[in-house]
Amino acid sequence: MTxxxxxxxxxxxxxxxxxxxxxxxSTATLGAQTTASSTPKDPRVATLLEAMSKVHSPIEPAIxxxxxxxxxxxxxxxxxxxxxxxxxxxxxxKDKLIGTNLKGPEASCSSTASTWSPDxxxxxxxxxxxxxxxxxxxxxxxxxxxxxxxxxxxxxxxGSLDDPAWSPDGKAIAFLFVENATRTAGxxxxxxxxxxVIGEDGVEIQRVAAIDVTSGHFVQAxxxxxxxxxxxxAPDSTKIAFVAAPPPGENTWWIAQLYTxxxxxxxxxAAEPKSILNTKTIAGSLHELQIAVPRWSPDGSxxxxxxxxxxxxxSTGGDVYVMPSVGGExxxxxxxxxxxxxxxxxxxxxxxxxxxxxxxxxxxxxLDLETGEDLPGVGATYPESIGTGMMAMSISTSSDSxxxxxxxxxxxxxxxxxxxxxxxxxxxxxxNDGIKPxxxxxxDITWTNEGFKIQGWLLYPANYDPNxxxxxxVFVHGGxxxxxxxxxxxxxxxxxxxxxxxYFAFMPNPRGSYGQGEKFTQANVKDFGYGxxxxxxxxxxxxxxxLPIDKDREGxxxxxxxxxxxxFGVTQTTRFKAAVAGAGISDWQSYYGxxxxxxxxxxxxxxxxxxxxxxxxxxxxxxxxxxxKTPTLVVVGDRDGECPAPQSYEFWHALRAEGVKTQLxxxxxxxxxxxxxxxxxxxxxxxxxxxATEMPAK
Numbered sequence: 001m002t003x004x005x006x007x008x009x010x011x012x013x014x015x016x017x018x019x020x021x022x023x024x025x026s027t028a029t030l031g032a033q034t035t036a037s038s039t040p041k042d043p044r045v046a047t048l049l050e051a052m053s054k055v056h057s058p059i060e061p062a063i064x065x066x067x068x069x070x071x072x073x074x075x076x077x078x079x080x081x082x083x084x085x086x087x088x089x090x091x092x093x094k095d096k097l098i099g100t101n102l103k104g105p106e107a108s109c110s111s112t113a114s115t116w117s118p119d120x121x122x123x124x125x126x127x128x129x130x131x132x133x134x135x136x137x138x139x140x141x142x143x144x145x146x147x148x149x150x151x152x153x154x155x156x157x158x159g160s161l162d163d164p165a166w167s168p169d170g171k172a173i174a175f176l177f178v179e180n181a182t183r184t185a186g187x188x189x190x191x192x193x194x195x196x197v198i199g200e201d202g203v204e205i206q207r208v209a210a211i212d213v214t215s216g217h218f219v220q221a222x223x224x225x226x227x228x229x230x231x232x233x234a235p236d237s238t239k240i241a242f243v244a245a246p247p248p249g250e251n252t253w254w255i256a257q258l259y260t261x262x263x264x265x266x267x268x269x270a271a272e273p274k275s276i277l278n279t280k281t282i283a284g285s286l287h288e289l290q291i292a293v294p295r296w297s298p299d300g301s302x303x304x305x306x307x308x309x310x311x312x313x314x315s316t317g318g319d320v321y322v323m324p325s326v327g328g329e330x331x332x333x334x335x336x337x338x339x340x341x342x343x344x345x346x347x348x349x350x351x352x353x354x355x356x357x358x359x360x361x362x363x364x365x366x367l368d369l370e371t372g373e374d375l376p377g378v379g380a381t382y383p384e385s386i387g388t389g390m391m392a393m394s395i396s397t398s399s400d401s402x403x404x405x406x407x408x409x410x411x412x413x414x415x416x417x418x419x420x421x422x423x424x425x426x427x428x429x430x431x432n433d434g435i436k437p438x439x440x441x442x443x444d445i446t447w448t449n450e451g452f453k454i455q456g457w458l459l460y461p462a463n464y465d466p467n468x469x470x471x472x473x474v475f476v477h478g479g480x481x482x483x484x485x486x487x488x489x490x491x492x493x494x495x496x497x498x499x500x501x502x503y504f505a506f507m508p509n510p511r512g513s514y515g516q517g518e519k520f521t522q523a524n525v526k527d528f529g530y531g532x533x534x535x536x537x538x539x540x541x542x543x544x545x546x547l548p549i550d551k552d553r554e555g556x557x558x559x560x561x562x563x564x565x566x567x568f569g570v571t572q573t574t575r576f577k578a579a580v581a582g583a584g585i586s587d588w589q590s591y592y593g594x595x596x597x598x599x600x601x602x603x604x605x606x607x608x609x610x611x612x613x614x615x616x617x618x619x620x621x622x623x624x625x626x627x628x629k630t631p632t633l634v635v636v637g638d639r640d641g642e643c644p645a646p647q648s649y650e651f652w653h654a655l656r657a658e659g660v661k662t663q664l665x666x667x668x669x670x671x672x673x674x675x676x677x678x679x680x681x682x683x684x685x686x687x688x689x690x691x692a693t694e695m696p697a698k
Contacts, residue, residue: 001187001312001478001560001600001642001672045685048500051438052489056431058407060389061417062114063087063396067403070396070419070428071114071123076100080110082125082144085428087403087419092430098144102129102151104136111142113163113390118170118399121146122213124154126161134158141173143213155211155218160185162206163230163390167237170213172268174221174240176228177209185227186313187250187597190639190671205247208240210268219268222261226273229253229313230391232303234296234325238264241294241303241325242273250641253313254599255280258291258305260325276327279307285319285332285518288603292316293391298349301325306341307332309522309603311481311561316342316392317514317521320352320367333369340483340514340521342393347401351375355386355393357483357515359455360444360507362386362393364404364422380422383444384410385487410486411442411459411496439499440464442486445506449538450531452523455515456508456539457486459499471553471695472504472543474536474576476569478560480512480528481521497684503691504549510535525604528588528619529568536565537573552577553695557687559583560643560672564621567651570632571624578694579632580687583643583672586651587623588616596641625654631661633690635683637670661694 039046059073059080070085081099085092099111109129116123123144130140130153139161141154154173155161160181164173176185183189185206192202208222208231222228222242227249231242240263245252258277263269279286290310294303303325308318317340323330333352334341343355352367358381365379386406388394396405405419405428414432418425440460447454461470475495477484484507489496495505509515510532512524524532543549555578558566563584570579585591592598592609602608609616617623632655636648645666652664665686667679674680 001597041685042688044501045497045681045688048438048497049681051435054432054435055414055488057415058417058429058431059112060114061396061405061407061419061428062116062388063398063403063405063419064116065118065120065399067398067400067420069120070405070417071098071116071125072405072417072429073110073112073114074429074431075110079104079108079129080112082111082114082123083429084123085417085419087405087426087428090419090426090428098123098125098151099127099129102127102142103131104129104134115164115166115173117166118168122170124164124166124173126164141175141211154213154216157209157218160206165231165233167210167233168235169237171237172210172212174208174210174231174233174263176206176231177220178204178206179220180204185249187642188671188673190637190669190675191596191641193639199248203248206249208242208263210263212268217268221263221268222259222273226259227252229256230292230294232294232296234260235298235300238262239300241296243291243294243305244273248596251597251599254290254597254603256291258294258303260303274327276303276325277323277330282330285335286321286330289318290603291321292318293344295344295346296325297322297346304333304344304346304352305330306344308340308518309481309525311479311600311604314392315479315482317357317481317483319518320344320354322352322369333367333372336517336519338517338520339363340517342514343387343391343395345395345397345401353395353397353401355395357393357485359446359515360457360483360485360509361515362485364395378422382408382410383486384408384413385485409488411439411457411488412437412486414488437496438462439489439496439505445508445539445542447539447542449535452511452520452535453516454508454510454535454539456506457484458507458543459495459505461502461504462500466548469548469550470502470504471555471691471697472506472540472549473498473555473557473691474540475505475507476536476556476558476562476565477507477509477513478558478562480524480532480561481514482561483509483514497688498691501688504543504547506539506543508536508539510539526606526615528604529565529572529621530619533565533569533572536569537575540575550698553697555579555691555695557582561585563643566632567621568619568624570630571621571627574629576630578691579630580690581632581634581648581651582683583636583640584634584648584651585621585643586647586654587620589613589620590650591644591647592616594644594646596644622650622654625651625658628655628658628660631690631694633686634662634664635667635686636665637667637672637674639669640672642672663690 061072084096111127226244245256261273409415417428557580559582566581655662
């Protein structure tokens with residue numbers, strides 16, 4: 001399991017929710033709960049966090065249909081407000097700001113998720129700046145008129161709203177909606193305390209809702225027996241395509257089907273959906289795999305989507321498929337591709353734009369469906385992370401696809417909005433001018449193992465001296481269907497704090513990762529913890545041969561699947577002198593019956609645990625616990641539905657029984673992705689101290 005990017009409006013000022021979450025650290029005291037402080041105990045950490053807090057992240061850029069203006073959000077003294085920037089002559093001093101005069105029931109409200117009407121005359125956005133018309137924190141859709149500058153509230157609903165999208169005729173806006181939501185849809189948020197009929201009571205269903213822009217007529221368009229994950233309007237505004245499955249939604253995305261349904265912007269009346277693709281029943285390369293990012297062709301005759309082995313909804317990767325919009329056989333239009341598409345859009349009727357993982361880098365390309373090849377000379381590769389924040393690796397495009405907008409970020413590059421033609425991108429935002437990284441330089445590392453070419457990223461220690469020896473910590477990413485990419489800390493998982501404090505931080509992309517095609521992503525099926533761990537160890541061998549790494553001071557850490565790899569890794573080798581396992585999995589057999597997302601396991605293990613328990617036992621750390629010698633800190637949230645706390649209890653209990661140094665910290669009211677800033681800081685400090693104590697300098 002991995003962590004899709006969370007919407008920035010949910011996060012504390014100037015600091016992404018995951019700035020600290022995965023950068024694991026410090027001493028530990030055993031306990032079922034912990035009282036954490038938001039003030040760092042270690043002055044080195046305090047200095048580092050103070051520097052990191054100065055970085056401001058732009059939010060969700062959207063380029064206008066004519067490519068001349070980009071709307072994006074950022075935090076200001078007035079809350080989170082929308083900037084309108086000139087793409088051809090960007091000048092922050094001349095940005096038009098939307099939302100500075102809007103007020104919400106709370107002291108600071110936010111306006112995000114901008115989306116332009118097809119004619120470019122109206123900007124729709126999600127906002128909590130609704131005065132007394134909505135409770136504090138309740139988002140609504142607001143409309144800004146380019147002609148008059150006036151803002152009006154369009155929706156008056158109660159629940160969670162996401163992904164607003166104009167109908168192509170500009171008459172309606174559809175969006176994902178959970179009525180009376182009590183938590184964020186999906187498995188990352190803290191699960192509700194168990195009560196009542198499990199799996200039946202209190203289930204919240206995400207549906208497509210739509211509203212007429214003129215009359216305000218509102219309808220829940222999709223039925224209550226389907227949880228919808230993504231959708232797209234047909235080009236004639238008479239239908240939608242969507243990916244959905246029966247509720248509960250956090251568990252059934254892995255068996256979701258592709259549906260179409262009539263939805264006329266002039267009528268807005270719910271109709272009966274039609275399933276046009278069921279991967280459980282289809283033969284061929286898509287059988288029992290996942291589908292995402294459905295996109296209608298310009299003439300409405302086809303739907304393109306991404307299909308592949310994916311371990312989390314929102315962390316997309318696979319091949320690009322095209323199928324008739326009325327149903328029929330899907331066709332893989334990227335067979336054998338040695339990169340991993342994550343986001344697509346139609347350029348015209350014969351070309352599809354692709355944003356993809358290439359190794360650990362990001363690439364934008366255009367696929368010609370007639371030749372099956374990428375258009376030469378079109379596109380770009382970036383040794384960094386890109387995206388709008390709306391979906392994995394998403395980019396915003398003008399109506400003719402000649403101009404784009406997205407956020408660029410790496411270990412050296414602070415997150416900023418860039419826009420324009422791909423061969424002439426211009427920096428739009430300047431939120432972080434003058435800020436320098438406090439960690440070491442970055443290197444793109446490649447090596448080979450067992451016939452695979454493996455890639456990873458290495459952060460050198462700050463103030464690196466080749467005449468000194470340094471400790472190394474391996475950071476294993478979640479997933480496993482995901483990839484470690486360079487991004488400025490505060491936007492995701494990374495090793496920057498460790499690098500800043502004198503460690504080599506190694507972030508490998510072993511088999512099972514995105515970046516080298518679907519065959520590579522599927523290479524660890526039924527083999528969790530074996531081939532992928534050998535890839536990681538081979539990468540460490542490569543680093544040790546040419547860098548001054550102290551072999552007696554090597555550690556491993558990770559969250560989610562990375563937490564499993566940490567737990568399993570210390571049962572397979574004594575090479576690691578210390579370990580920190582975040583939200584890990586120690587026993588796949590018991591895990592199958594404990595988690596809220598068991599459907600994800602079938603594509604990876606082949607069968608359920610009841611049909612083939614041996615394949616689950618093979619990769620269970622608990623079955624090899626007597627081999628562990630590595631001191632291991634274990635951390636987890638008490639309401640984690642993806643990797644439930646009992647898995648961490650099992651591992652900690654077994655290590656303690658075997659006399660291996662271990663500590664367990666369980667964080668109250670936390671899910672798979674920690675929300676409380678004090679808890680995230682506490683994890684960081686504990687992990688840093690754990691590695692420093694167990695791998696002391698000589």
